[in-house]
Amino acid sequence: MNKIKKWIIVSLLISLISGLIVVLFTFDSDTLSALMELKTEYLIAAAIIHSLTYVIWGMRTHSLCKALGYDIGYMRSIEIVTSGTLAASITPSSLGGEPLRIHLLYGEKMPLGKATAVVLGERVLDGILILALAPISIYIIRGVLNDPVFDAMFLFAEAGLIFILFLILYALWRPDPTKKVVYFFVRRVAPLLGKKTDAALEKVIDRVDSELEHFHDSISVLMNEGRKGLSYGIFHTLAFWFVDFSMLYVILVGLNQHPDPIIVFAAQVILMILIVIPATPGASGIAEFAGTTVFSLFVASSVLGIAVIAWRAFTFYMNLLVGGFVSFKILKDADFIKNT
Structure with a gap:
């Protein structure tokens, strides 16, 4: 509990300070007028839209679990994904949400490998979609900037993103080479973590091999007899990001x-790639500054700081609040909290 509180405070402090800096540097004589003309009904609509993403996400988890033969209820699935937003908001690259969601699915009597397949499968679906849209998005942004230097940078970025996308698809298609790479890193990292004996290292390798087999078997099930569930998962992934990206546009309309x-x-596609890389908790600080840079392409400078703060209010602060409420409601007696 103390660690969780510490990371929440650290994330909030970084985000609040970064947001204040953004507002101070973008504040001018027109900012107060923009605030006076703010349409609060659009902010309420943005909050509702972001809430809808929790529902769509829960529906995706439900579909993928059902495809693997485990009928997790819709409400329970929504609780699981919502609680994960707290951990994601206070861990680097939002990686903390995955272990928590796996833990909760495992608590629903789902084998660890299959629970891992669902959660990592969701991240793979998100990653494939974002990376597939990235070259198109870069091409669109290039048209806005119309700068030869940025053109060269974006072309290089496009090539890199396409390469990463092909690597991910190859890893899914050919799991054996993936295992070899994982084994290589495990053998290098395990001694640093104190796993220095051959016996202990062998146990680590066996565990990795077992979980990778479960994961790839589950992916195989999803792509064969679970195709219907996977198709629902793909549909929900498309719906999730369309709804989530719509929220910013609604905020901007509220700011006239x-x-x-x-x-x-x-x-926002480009921004998602930028904020998943940083090592700060919940991308705090990086998200505010990256958002300011990217949004400046289409938002007036006088309301730029307000737009960034409003966007983070829903994508970060709302996730902390809602995720925290749900987490402490369903995990108050769980070992996950007791041992933290």
Whole structure:
């Protein structure tokens, strides 16, 4: 519990300080006028839209679990994914949400390998979609900037993203080479963690091999007899990101900004790639500054800071609040909390 509180405080402090810096540097004589003309009904709509993403995410988890033969209820699935947003908001690259969701699915009598397949399968679906959209988004943003230097940078970035996408697809298609790479890293990292004896290392390798087999077997099930569930998962992934990206446009309309929706969507695809890399808790600080840079392409400078703060209010602070409430409601007696 103390560690969780510490990381929540650290995440909040970094985000609040970064947000204050963004507002101070973008504040001008028109900012107060923009605040006076703010349409609060659009902010309420944005909150509802973000809440809808929890429901869609829960539906995706339900579909993938059912495809593997485990009927996790819709409400329980929504609780599981919502509780994961707290851990994701206070861990680097949002990676803390995955172990928690796996733990909760495992608590629903789902084998660890299959629970891992569902949770990592969701991340793979998200990653494939974002990486597939990235080259298109970069092309759209290039048209807005119209700068030869940025053109060269974006072309290089496009090539890199396409390469990463092919690596992910190859890893899913050919699991054996994936195992070899994982074994290589396990053998290098295990001694650093104190696993220095051959016997202990062999146990680590056996555990990795077992879980990878479960994972790849589950992916195989999803792509064969679980195709219907996987198709629902793909549909929910598309719906999730469309709804989530729509929220920013609604916020901007509430600030009397009317940019091209396609540019708004394209910018967020690029932003998602930027904020998943940083090692700060919940991408705090990086998200505010990266958001300011990207949103400046289509948002007036006088309301840029307000737009960034409003966007983070829903994608970060709301996740902390809702995720925290659900987490402490369903995990108050769980070993996950007691041992933290």
